[in-house]
Amino acid sequence: MEKFPENSKIGLEVHLQVNAGKLFCSCESEGKDAGASFTRVLHSSSGESGSSDISTIYEESRNKTFRYLVSTNSCLVESDEEPPHRINEVALATALRLAISFSSDILERVVVMRKVVIDGSNTSGFQRTSLVSLGGEVSRGRYRSKISTICLEEDACRKIEENGNRITYSLDRLGLPLIEISTEPDLKDAEGAIEIAREIGERLLVTGLLRKGADSIRQDVNFSMGHGRVEIKGVSKLTAISAILENEVSRQKNLEEAVNIWKSRGGPENVSFVVNNAILNGTNSRMIIKAVENGKDILLSRLRNGRGLLKSGEFRIGREIADALKQIGINGILHYDELPAYGITREEKERIIEFLDLGEHDSFLVLLEEQENLEKAQDVINRRIEKILSGDFSETRAAMEDNTTRFMRPLSGSSRMYPETDIRVIEVTPEMIEEARKDVPIPLDELVSQISSEYGISGQDASTLIWNGSLGIFKKMAARGDPKMICRILVQKIPEIERKREIRIPMEHVEELIDFCLSRSYGRYSVERAIDLLSEGMSPSDIESGNFLEPLSESEITDLLDSINDKKNISAISRKMVEITKRPVDNSLIARAIEKLSRK
Amino acid sequence: MEKFPENSKIGLEVHLQVNAGKLFCSCESEGKDAGASFTRVLHSSSGESGSSDISTIYEESRNKTFRYLVSTNSCLVESDEEPPHRINEVALATALRLAISFSSDILERVVVMRKVVIDGSNTSGFQRTSLVSLGGEVSRGRYRSKISTICLEEDACRKIEENGNRITYSLDRLGLPLIEISTEPDLKDAEGAIEIAREIGERLLVTGLLRKGADSIRQDVNFSMGHGRVEIKGVSKLTAISAILENEVSRQKNLEEAVNIWKSRGGPENVSFVVNNAILNGTNSRMIIKAVENGKDILLSRLRNGRGLLKSGEFRIGREIADALKQIGINGILHYDELPAYGITREEKERIIEFLDLGEHDSFLVLLEEQENLEKAQDVINRRIEKILSGDFSETRAAMEDNTTRFMRPLSGSSRMYPETDIRVIEVTPEMIEEARKDVPIPLDELVSQISSEYGISGQDASTLIWNGSLGIFKKMAARGDPKMICRILVQKIPEIERKREIRIPMEHVEELIDFCLSRSYGRYSVERAIDLLSEGMSPSDIESGNFLEPLSESEITDLLDSINDKKNISAISRKMVEITKRPVDNSLIARAIEKLSRK
């Protein structure tokens, strides 16, 4: 395991999905495919004056077509066919509650901005985002971190497929409210980052408004160790933070070492490709043959002094170059270190070495690409090498499944932002803040012990209720009696039956029927019976009207026992009685009835 | 061959399609399938007071669904989705011209009526028709007939398919203007009817406005021989009139004879069906088995005194009954005379005879039909038998392919008509009549000899020009010179090339190119060359701009001869020269050039 360097600085941007519909329209949080789609291209307004944001241009150059799958929770707003509606009041109130909870200072005016993102993940070509509060602090255990800002923004589309220049997205996630909490880079190690991120996530969880699902909490991690800030996007699992940061530390160390070697050899010259389609005549390499068939040219360039640095030992400059090229849609790059391979023989490699007149430490690059893209590719490679050589490794990187990271784009500057003119400036009134103050989320462990002691349930159960999102219904029902029973239903019975039958039982139905039972003083057996019937697909109104929930009285049980021979197995008797009457039975009443009978 | 009875009376209703677009909208005469369709049902306003028209009710009872194939020459008017537009002025003027031609008195006001027809052949459920003139006379050779009325009406849909209760029509023919010329029943034999019908058709032909195509002239024939009027619908070929009328004479004679026999035996009693699904238990008849499988019941009835009259010798009362049943959608009827057959054995027939307790002259009917239709079927059969027994054979019948006729419906009365409220009453102004008088069609033979003598072409050619519909263009072109050449092109060249290549050469292109040639004094060879090029798919503008039509001059020919060795076969030389120059050649010029060369 890599040691974290002394000068490490770690900051977080935690994004929390708020389960309260969409931020700028009336669509619901969840939706499924609606069976329609449309396609778009995006144009950057590339002639902006002032500091044009290089990341924008980078993405623009990709020249992609985006296909959007319409979801049942999308409307003209997500399709970018209608102006956004007014802001979701619940989402805004939730952001205010979190801000208060973290002692962050709320701004009196919220200005909605457009942040240009033209990778297609937003149909409009921008993400709506607004600064809600400044400053604050979050702590957990021995860790403590300053908050810089809390923002309320829209989530982006969910990527479904990427196929060459055509990317498919779903609209289902687009427009969900995200609360973004950014910390100062004041953490020193991965464990601290994990703890702080966890604390932030739990604070929304406690409100009951954290959306369920895999991507409900996502974090970006900012990291620096002296080579500039790297922003690692899309870390979805907290536990991955350690591995990712360790890998990033190695990468930067190795890169630093490779750069030193390269410089010591005299450094590179500018890469400059020449076309030589004949050089591999007669090759058996399927990769080459196919490329040529597809109209690609063979571009060759010397890479002065680069031998062994592109891929050998721990050195991976080849990958840095390839990742940069991928951003402009160019994939076919080969280099000295990896050959012979891909069907290219040692002899063919020699031909290239000879053709390019390589020196002892020189490497080469082979690009399979149309000649017309030569200059663009050359430019990207040279800029990439120049940046690495400068020792400034700052950039935006994407977290991968295997906990490595890949180059994504240069760091975004402020120059991607301009105001969302379709939405008026939102006034945060004292009344709104007053309202938010009434219900400020407390830390999860505090809440757990509070619930546990208030209702007499275990801490484990209290925690499960919170994570399930069923604390709200629990509190409502528990106020009417028998918290333990209700807890058991919510924590055990329902999750179990949902798992077994692979269904979702709507919470509002559960609520309706528990209410029905409690108002008639029916007990646990009736409630369990109600859940069973719901899980079989009956509607609450059918269940209520059909007298399915009134438990059998002792006298009814006694009467029924007449027709049952074997009076030993009480649960078998119970099953039988349910089968006959379709009503719930309290087993203890059966036992009592049998006993009474036997005493007669 | 049957002799026509002395008291025969024959009248005609000749329907002529006018080639001038549609009568009440702006669609063209011709169109093809547009790839869309819709379905409709029709409702009769069955509660009308006054004499409700029995034919309407008959058709209504069929309970059918109509599917309409949209054609490229239909619009919302044909779909019955928009009110009719104002009347087609050319069609009205043509009706006026015909009226004048037949000395029929034109009404000063034309009132458009709706004639209810709910067999689906009109999307609206009615045909628009209007009386244009009264009286008049038509004669040909020794035949002479009085005209009763001339009407201008809409043509109906073209039937595409009939599949149980679902009938498919095309909208392409719907709304074409039809001129209906009705004669008094003053003809005595088929030949007269044919001659008069021909004369009427030729009179529209002469105007150049008779639509081309198989159904451009259709006639209904009214016939009576003492048993009431029979209206035979849809005689499309004139020559079929003889055979159809002869068959009708036999049918009525045989019917009369059968009725006499039946009456002499004491006549029938009312047919009264009983259900006996068991009677043919164990039968091997696939027809019976299938019917029972389809949920049909077996209905049986005695037919008192009817033995041998339903189908034996020349007697066919069985068919009269079956045809009537067919109108209400019932097909499965069997009777005594035709059994054993259809897999029903003699023994099974005996079982029926026994069950129904038949007397010596009695027949029986077996109906395979759901019991709930029993009364409807019984009613139709009894009414049909009653009518036949009364000796009143009057009805509307349909002409069949084999020149027999089939019962279609009772005669339509006047009670199907009411005014078309969507269209204003049309004023026929003195100016319109004056205009029509300027161009009154004359009989075809007069026109033929007039054209023949005026342009110096044969009567045959003149006649062909008229039938082809190319008289108009001929006259226009001929006025500019060389009528014979133009006639040859129109009468021979074009039809020949069209037949050979199976194409249609647009007349407006021919006209343009003939005009082009004549204006440059290019002769026959150029014009023929133009037709050839058109037939190869070149556009007139390409032909004109490409110098393809200027004939080779004698000097050009002489020059070309240089390169040709064999100077014997002039038509081979001609072909070669066309091939090289793509220009027309006058063979006589080749001959002259060769001669001159040989004399050198």
Added chain:
Amino acid sequence: MPENDNLPDGSVIHFTLKGRNLKGTVLGRRDQYLSIKLESGYNIMAIPDKITKIEKGRVSMKVETEYPKESGEGINISVISTGGTIVSKVDYTTGAVFPSLDITEITSRFRYMERSYHIRNVPFLNILSENMEPEQWMNLARKILEESRKSEGIVVSHGTDTMTYTASALSFLFRELSVPVIMVGSQRSSDRPSTDSYLNMEAAINFASTDFGEVGISMHSSISDERISLLRGVRTRKMHSSRRDAFRAIGESPVGYFQEGLVNLSGNYSKKSEKTTMFDRIEKRAGILYFHPGIEIDDLSGYLEKKMGVVIMGTGLGHISTKFIDVLKEYTDSGRIAIMTTQCIYGTTDLDVYTTGRMLSRAGVTWAGNLLPEAALAKMMVVMGNYPEFEWQKRMRSNMRGEIVEREELGVF
């Protein structure tokens, strides 16, 4: 031809015309021309040469329309007619078309109808729908209220021209509905065999027996006689002058369909309530203004004064020439109301997006999403009639009867 002058309509005459002897029934006259129905059924308009004989007795030109006031057995449905011809009949003797209220013409076509529904025929008005006035909306609502105590569903037959105005007005007038109120009309009049009235009415009666607690419209879904849509009154517009499928839900899907005897509803509607209650006033002084280039401030001056409220049909998201801003500000300052709708028909208004919109908004002009102009007019008349002035703007913006579609999906344009 002095002899003609005294001929009453319905006389059966023998006459000569251009020398021919004819017989027919006199139907009327225009100038010197007699309109005569010949024996062949054709009508002619002509000046007879001579009338040779006038038969005794006359054909009646007036048709008595008798019909059962109630029929069928099953669920009680009241069919209130306002002059839309549910069933027209043709008198083939004279060729006259006359309306009838004989609803059994429709119910008797299907046995299930006769067995399932007990129809109450309630004649109410007999006018052309273009002559419908706001007062009559009130009266009609009261009649529906009355019938709601006798029946489980109400069908209102109505001319199609202003049907959506009436449907909107009824929607706002009823605070609660214990019965479905289904409006029905026909685009092809019922005197023709191809009429759409039969199927529309069959569907309407079926819709009227559901738990739909709103004011709906029952009309053809397509030009085929296959499927009938149940459309929400406040979100529907007649979008074609003549087609059977002219009625379209704007910005949403139909609430349900009727096909092959079966009703299928989406669930996206208010269920009927325990009782029916209604507002009892209407403020008539409201109107619609269609903005267009060339409209002048002068054009509005007199007009606005007469109205307590005005629905503006602006362009796009809800714009009009900025020269009107001051006039409108003055207007709303005087306690009146101006609501912006869009002449695009489809899509929302939004006065937050463009400068002109923001200026209008500041001038006191109200906007309410995709509220339709016709629905806005009806809503305004009900709101102004029944709420205090200071609530008008808030009420106009609120979604009272589903008249504002909060989420416009892609498929509905």
Added chain:
Amino acid sequence: MPENDNLPDGSVIHFTLKGRNLKGTVLGRRDQYLSIKLESGYNIMAIPDKITKIEKGRVSMKVETEYPKESGEGINISVISTGGTIVSKVDYTTGAVFPSLDITEITSRFRYMERSYHIRNVPFLNILSENMEPEQWMNLARKILEESRKSEGIVVSHGTDTMTYTASALSFLFRELSVPVIMVGSQRSSDRPSTDSYLNMEAAINFASTDFGEVGISMHSSISDERISLLRGVRTRKMHSSRRDAFRAIGESPVGYFQEGLVNLSGNYSKKSEKTTMFDRIEKRAGILYFHPGIEIDDLSGYLEKKMGVVIMGTGLGHISTKFIDVLKEYTDSGRIAIMTTQCIYGTTDLDVYTTGRMLSRAGVTWAGNLLPEAALAKMMVVMGNYPEFEWQKRMRSNMRGEIVEREELGVF
């Protein structure tokens, strides 16, 4: 905070806000609030605790929009802008969005555009389209006439709100056209990456190089960035307030399409003529009246007097309450013109069918098939301005520019 009052826009300040030190650029102020763009790019509106430092120099709040007056090589196309923003740009320093006329933003996206077209940029007006007035139609027509002598095709960029009015007016103003006149706009403004303006303009330039001799409109066919429709100006309406595909041909199909760099026209259009000629007068005194229940005779009295002609948007086939018949008769008797259109938008008018229609017809009201209200208004202004009074009615009924669809097919509704 008196110190703020003198801060000019564009000042770069260091300040404290709720105890935190921040830096940003002042963009403006509303009440006591300063609008400040922070270094992070976020704008805030706040009252700083204290301004600690004001940097020297200021960020310019005005953006100079420089653009080439001509560009590209090939066919000459004049692009006349009327205030529709062909290209907007964002100044990321201040976040300001500003219009630009730099058409090379579009043409330079595709090599074929630069090679095929020589674009002349012709700034003409800079107004919101809802402020367009009939006089400007005339001026625009004259500008087009002028450009038609220099270019082979004309593109007119225009705000979408009143684009179809202008397109109709131009259609009638030009008696002959030797160039295609293609109007183009955008429904999503061009300051956003998802704007439709680029593709609409690319198509417009391509349409402008065909033999189309009418006034057309180039807008999205669907919400996808795939296909652009060429629509006939006189038969097109903006039918949705916000969607890209808002522009619809009413009662007919689009004249053609542009897709993947290729133009495909149907052939159903007038070819361009040898020369361009135009009418040179317009009668402004015409307006549109939207009929609705509750409209009163009083409402019209002042209005009609001011207008030489009125377009009525009636119900259904063209009906209004019969109480207006006398007023209209008087109006048309005085030599003015009233033309009936339908508020259904789709479908024809027909005053021959119903009683009310026939009464209106007798009262002198004109009708012209499915002529659209907006086209009727423009046509009326041109007809009244250029023909003698006795020809008005006849001209309005005649089909001058394809504004009346003689055959409505099934697929177009």
